[in-house]
Every structure is written in C-alpha cells, then in structure tokens.
C-alpha cells in the first residue's frame with residue numbers, strides 16, 4: 084500500500100486535493116500504519132507512545148479489542164437504520180449512558196461530532212429559556228460550526244465571516260496566566276509555583292474572577308440570558324484550570340438570570356479527570372445540559388447531548404431529526420467504551436497514573452526554568468513552557484518546537500495548546516501505565532536537557 088502511495092506522492096495530493104486548513108503536526112508528519120492501546124506504529128514499524136490519544140479521542144486505547152469486536156459484529160449485521168424504526172442498540176446505550184449521570188440529567192440526544200452537540204445545546208438553551216445570549220470563557224474551543232464558532236474564543240479558529248450573534252465571551256479565570264494567580268486555588272495534585280495571597284480556605288483570585296463575570300453580566304448581555312458554557316478544564320487552550328469555586332458561583336449567577344448551564348465534557352468526560360466520571364462533578368455542580376464527543380466512541384465518530392426531561396420537552400414541540408445520530412454501529416461502539424472503562428478500571432487508572440505523572444512532571448518543573456507550570460487532573464495534563472518562571476512569557480515557538488520534535492524522535496507524541504501554542508497537552512489513552520510515564524518523563528527530561536545545552540552553546 085505504501086509503495087503505491089509513497090510519502091512524496093501523498094504530500095503532493097495533500098497540497099493539491101486535501102483541504103489546506105487541515106494542518107499536520109511536526110516538520111515531517113508521521114505516516115501512521117497501526118494503533119494498539121497507548122501505542123501508534125508508523126509505516127516503518129517505529130513505535131510511538133501516544134500521549135495525545137489522537138486529539139484526546141482515544142479513551143480506552145487504540146483499537147481496544149472490546150470496541151473492535153463489538154463494532155465488527157455489528158458491522159456484519161446492520162450499519163444503519165434511521166431512528167424511525169426500533170433497534171436495541173440505541174436503547175441499550177441510552178440506558179447505560181444516562182445511568183452514569185445524576186438526576187435530573189436523564190435524556191440523551193445522539194449526534195456525530197462535538198460541534199454538532201454544542202450546536203444542539205445552544206439551540207436547546209435558547210428554545211427552552213426563550214432568551215438568546217450565551218456566554219463562554221475566553222480561550223475555549225467549543226466547535227467549528229458557524230453556530231459554535233461564536234462560543235469558540237481562539238483567534239486561530241476565527242474566520243472573517245459573520246458569526247456569533249448572541250455570543251459573548253468573558254474573562255478566563257486562568258490560575259497560572261491570569262492576573263490574580265493562585266497557589267492554592269485549583270483542584271490539582273500540583274499547585275502553581277507563583278505565590279498569591281490565597282490561603283486554603285479563602286480564595287482571593289476566585290472572588291476577583293467572579294467580579295469580572297458579574298461585570299460581563301452587567302455590561303455585555305441583556306438582563307436575562309439563555310446560558311453559559313464552559314469546560315471543567317479547558318482543553319485546546321492547554322488544560323487551563325479555574326479557581327476551585329468559580330464554576331459553582333458562575334452557575335448560580337447564570338441561573339439567577341434565567342439561563343441554563345452547559346458543561347462541555349468533550350475532553351474531560353468518561354473518567355479522564357480520575358476522581359470523577361464527569362468533569363463537572365469535580366466542581367460540585369450539576370449542569371442543565373452536558374455535551375460529549377471524542378472519547379465517547381474511542382475514535383468512532385459520535386457525540387451526545389444529555390439533558391433533563393423538562394428541557395428536552397421544549398424540543399419535542401416540533402420534529403428534530405439526525406440521520407446518523409444514534410446509528411447502531413455508533414451505539415455499540417459507545418456501549419463497548421463504557422464497558423471497557425468499567426472492566427479495565429480506567430477511571431481509577433486515570434487517577435493513579437495521572438497523579439503519578441503530574442508529580443513526576445512537577446519534578447521537571449522544579450528543575451528546569453523553562454517549565455513554568457504543570458497542572459491538571461487525572462490524565463488531563465498541561466505543561467506550560469515559559470522563558471522564565473518570573474515573567475512567565477511564553478517560550479518562543481522555535482524553542483518549543485525543538486523540544487517537541489525531539490520527544491517525537493525519541494518515540495513520544497505530545498499535543499500542543501494555548502494561545503501561543505506554548506503548552507504541551509498530555510491526554511493519553513486512559514490505559515497508559517506507570518512504566519509508560521517513566522519512559523515519557525525520561526524522554527521529556529532528555530529533550531529539556533538538550534534545550535539547556537543548546538541555549539548554553541549560543
């Protein structure tokens with residue numbers, strides 16, 4: 084196969100026939116051949132530890148046997164029925180998935196992508212509240228559709244066409260990069276190195292960020308709003324965490340103004356944060372709408388919106404239909420993912436291995452000046468690279484690229500995120516082991532050491 088499509092030929096096809104906005108990672112992008120659990124193999128059989136899980140999408144492991152077998156079996160029987168007939172798969176899945184949610188979140192809509200799920204969540208919030216305005220946090224990514232682009236707040240994804248009517252962004256309560264810091268503010272085994280005036284019981288930063296949130300409510304939107312959307316930990320922006328009670332207070336303020344609270348769990352769901360199955364639970368809140376994608380199908384294109392019966396009834400006044408949403412193949416994949424998470428104890432593994440990794444990475448932060456912050460929960464980890472810990476200026480892209488390419492050459496794939504692409508994103512398949520972490524940390528250590536040597540030689 085690779086003989087008829089040599090690398091250079093693929094590059095040419097890419098230049099001429101593939102959407103140019105679809106950018107690849109690395110100076111010479113990997114040519115992948117196969118995936119197995121936490122590993123990816125290139126066309127020459129070289130093995131890579133995948134710390135980015137195919138963009139946080141492979142939850143239980145590449146080609147996990149349980150998911151593969153379930154989908155193969157279904158593939159031979161029936162791929163698709165429209166939901167105008169009955170089929171057990173969607174019912175089994177709806178029952179399994181909603182059993183994992185607290186009351187009253189018991190109704191599921193199945194879609195095909197995260198953008199589509201967030202589109203539907205926005206639509207539902209507006210329909211149910213009869214309000215229009217939706218607030219999101221700056222730096223968030225909630226989708227690339229014209230509707231969700233209004234919520235997405237990263238310039239690199241914005242296009243100069245009209246979008247975002249009724250969407251307002253508000254200040255990101257970023258414990259590391261934001262102005263009010265916080266050494267005790269966030270829920271992570273690793274705290275920031277930057278000192279602030281917070282103590283364990285009283286978080287000053289949280290109050291300041293909530294004041295900013297109120298400011299947005301008082302200046303930028305009508306008195307009543309349709310909703311507020313946030314991820315429990317911001318993903319694309321580099322595993323950004325908020326002060327401990329921020330979401331709880333923000334939810335209350337939104338509800339006082341008649342709005343619904345939407346938790347975007349596209350990256351944080353399905354046990355990835357370790358201590359809880361859903362990210363919102365780590366904040367002690369219950370949203371009105373939850374959106375799911377990526378890891379929900381371990382790479383199978385599927386997504387979901389989970390909400391209450393009451394909110395769902397607003398959408399039942401008229402027809403709402405999705406051709407592929409809830410097809411049997413997706414539903415068996417989704418059910419097999421839930422089984423694998425339970426049987427392989429992957430939530431606990433996320434907590435144990437994730438905490439171990441965070442603590443090991445924190446040692447590198449303490450050793451290297453350019454590792455500004457190590458943060459996250461479970462296997463949702465960010466490592467922010469800076470010129471120095473005092474200024475916290477982002478490390479220049481060329482320098483980060485060298486470290487990143489070096490890790491890849493030594494067999495470890497890492498994601499990138501943040502406004503300046505300054506944060507390494509580590510969100511591996513949840514089956515990763517402590518031995519893998521030792522290998523990855525050693526590789527990262529070597530790459531950092533080489534950076535120090537290069538800098539000294541300049």
Ligand code: PMP
Pocket residue numbers: 195196197198199201224225226227314318319347348349350376377
């Ligand atoms: N929400 C979040 C938090 C995401 O990370 C993404 C994808 N990066 C989306 C929504 C959109 O998902 P999709 O690419 O499946 O449309």
